[in-house]
Amino acid sequence: MNLQKTIQTEAEAAFAAAGIAGAPVVLQPAKNADFGDYQINGVMGAAKKAGQNPRELAQKVAAALAGNAVIESAQVAGPGFINLRLAPAFLAQHVQTALNDPRSGAAKKAAPQTVVIDYSSPNLAKEMHVGHLRSSIIGDSISRVLEFAGHTVIRQNHVGDWGTQFGMLVAYMVEQQKDNAAFELSDLEQFYRAAKVRFDEDPAFADTARGYVVKLQGGDEHVLNLWRQFVEISLGHAQAVYDTLGLKLTPADVAGESKYNPELQNTVDDLVQKGLAVEDSGAKVVFLDEFKNKEGEPAAFIVQKQGGGFLYASTDLACLRYRVGSLKADRLIYVVDHRQALHFEQLFATSRKAGYLPENVKAEFVGFGTMMGKDGRPFKTRSGDTVKLVDLLNEAVERAALLVREKNPSLSADEAAKTARNVGIGAVKYADLSKNRTGDYIFDWEAMLSFEGNTAPYLQYAYTRVQSVFRKAGEWDAAADLVLSEAAEKQLAVELLKFEDVLQSVADTSHPHYLAAYLYQLATLFSRFYEACPILKAEGQTRNSRLQLARLTGNILQQGLELLGIEVSEVM
Numbered sequence: 296m297n298l299q300k301t302i303q304t305e306a307e308a309a310f311a312a313a314g315i316a317g318a319p320v321v322l323q324p325a326k327n328a329d330f331g332d333y334q335i336n337g338v339m340g341a342a343k344k345a346g347q348n349p350r351e352l353a354q355k356v357a358a359a360l361a362g363n364a365v366i367e368s369a370q371v372a373g374p375g376f377i378n379l380r381l382a383p384a385f386l387a388q389h390v391q392t393a394l395n396d397p398r399s400g401a402a403k404k405a406a407p408q409t410v411v412i413d414y415s416s417p418n419l420a421k422e423m424h425v426g427h428l429r430s431s432i433i434g435d436s437i438s439r440v441l442e443f444a445g446h447t448v449i450r451q452n453h454v455g456d457w458g459t460q461f462g463m464l465v466a467y468m469v470e471q472q473k474d475n476a477a478f479e480l481s482d483l484e485q486f487y488r489a490a491k492v493r494f495d496e497d498p499a500f501a502d503t504a505r506g507y508v509v510k511l512q513g514g515d516e517h518v519l520n521l522w523r524q525f526v527e528i529s530l531g532h533a534q535a536v537y538d539t540l541g542l543k544l545t546p547a548d549v550a551g552e553s554k555y556n557p558e559l560q561n562t563v564d565d566l567v568q569k570g571l572a573v574e575d576s577g578a579k580v581v582f583l584d585e586f587k588n589k590e591g592e593p594a595a596f597i598v599q600k601q602g603g604g605f606l607y608a609s610t611d612l613a614c615l616r617y618r619v620g621s622l623k624a625d626r627l628i629y630v631v632d633h634r635q636a637l638h639f640e641q642l643f644a645t646s647r648k649a650g651y652l653p654e655n656v657k658a659e660f661v662g663f664g665t666m667m668g669k670d671g672r673p674f675k676t677r678s679g680d681t682v683k684l685v686d687l688l689n690e691a692v693e694r695a696a697l698l699v700r701e702k703n704p705s706l707s708a709d710e711a712a713k714t715a716r717n718v719g720i721g722a723v724k725y726a727d728l729s730k731n732r733t734g735d736y737i738f739d740w741e742a743m744l745s746f747e748g749n750t751a752p753y754l755q756y757a758y759t760r761v762q763s764v765f766r767k768a769g770e771w772d773a774a775a776d777l778v779l780s781e782a783a784e785k786q787l788a789v790e791l792l793k794f795e796d797v798l799q800s801v802a803d804t805s806h807p808h809y810l811a812a813y814l815y816q817l818a819t820l821f822s823r824f825y826e827a828c829p830i831l832k833a834e835g836q837t838r839n840s841r842l843q844l845a846r847l848t849g850n851i852l853q854q855g856l857e858l859l860g861i862e863v864s865e866v867m
């Protein structure tokens with residue numbers, strides 16, 4: 296059910312009937328439901344162009360619209376807006392179709408694409424910290440929405456498993472004489488810090504470390520072996536975090552920087568051969584005219600360092616070739632901190648010129664802001680350390696457990712534990728996903744765990760309210776004819792039918808907060824409906840109709856939250 300498009304088609308026909316065929320309709324959901332369900336704003340522009348009186352023209356369009364099967368009424372307002380009210384029978388019919396559809400009315404895409412999405416992608420030298428949270432959560436949700444729409448989604452966890460820091464870690468392992476025995480790394484963070492201290496304080500150690508980087512990249516078996524153990528342990532830590540978070544990422548999605556090592560030289564050579572990369576004080580550089588540096592000269596995208604070493608950019612070029620060439624991507628998505636925006640713009644520009652990124656392949660940088668503490672500064676522990684993700688998630692579940700016990704002391708221990716997990720993890724995810732990702736956002740336990748307002752607990756609770764209606768409902772008829780008579784019923788029905796439109800906008804823009812805002816609005820309208828229209832006390836057709844609305848609301852809340860990576864409980 297593509298509601299927007301259905302109305303758009305009606306409006307276009309009415310525009311044609313009024314003599315302004317092809318003029319942009321500019322259709323929007325109404326801001327105030329007292330005036331209608333949708334609003335057409337395109338008449339004023341069309342009137343100006345045609346030299347006509349906008350209100351008169353709007354009258355003509357409205358007359359052509361009113362009374363068809365989709366639109367019940369069309370009213371001209373202000374200088375020439377048209378407020379539309381949708382026909383109850385049309386709404387009822389589509390609500391019922393959605394109710395009988397396991398996808399709740401959101402159809403799959405007719406032309407599925409192969410989408411490669413790069414998210415989470417932590418550097419493995421350290422344990423995962425809050426800096427990795429946003430990419431993981433946002434990327435996971437986008438990947439779910441795309442998959443639900445029917446696209447082939449290939450998740451790529453581009454972990455930083457290559458480069459200088461690994462020479463340092465290997466050197467430290469050797470120094471600690473841990474290089475021959477199998478070792479344990481219970482605390483990666485501590486290990487990294489100790490190695491870094493040695494690296495900074497002792498130039499001989501630093502030299503040794505750099506020597507190991509060369510050996511590692513040259514394929515030395517002993518060093519590779521140490522590196523492998525390190526990567527394995529580190530990835531184990533990351534996977535544990537993914538599992539706790541309930542992400543779709545698995546070990547099979549790991550495609551780290553090291554994977555592209557064999558292709559780095561080829562790629563640079565190819566850029567040189569194509570005349571794109573040139574020698575510049577010993578380094579190989581692609582000059583990009585469309586990006587100016589501070590001096591107003593073309594920006595330099597460095598693809599190989601002086602002395603032959605490779606960089607982040609070299610790896611991303613080889614990686615992009617792989618994603619387009621071997622994975623056959625139609626669309627590339629990179630969910631990365633917005634501080635890397637320029638890197639990706641230059642990566643895409645270079646790749647277009649080199650022919651690695653053909654015109655029909657879309658490349659998208661999905662940036663996000665920083666997670667801040669309540670003090671408005673980047674989120675840290677009290678002592679100023681970066682917060683480990685494991686600790687943060689444990690705290691979320693513990694805090695939620697207290698709330699859940701308070702709210703419903705009668706839950707069994709199992710139910711309470713499961714619900715605490717859903718609420719705690721859900722709250723952390725939703726706090727992030729409900730904000731426009733491009734801004735910084737403030738991490739605030741009290742706000743995200745509140746049962747009021749635009750939060751996960753509020754939505755999860757709304758779902759359990761629906762479920763409790765059905766526990767009490769007894770016999771009812773899900774296939775009975777649906778009638779919509781009350782305003783609160785109609786408004787809820789209109790909102791229910793927007794599910795596909797919303798998912799489409801998330802898929803198009805990679806902005807999960809559209810879905811969050813929709814679910815919040817849906818829960819709010821349900822709550823109004825629930826207060827205005829008794830469900831269980833009603834009788835006959837009214838009762839069945841209201842139960843049908845409630846059923847579809849529950850289904851969409853559950854499905855929508857799942858697409859945000861959030862689970863619901865049956866009781867709370």
Ligand code: ARG
Pocket residue numbers: 413416417418453454455611614629631
């Ligand atoms: N490992 C990088 C970091 O932590 C992010 C990698 C993003 N993906 C990429 N293809 N460059 O900053």
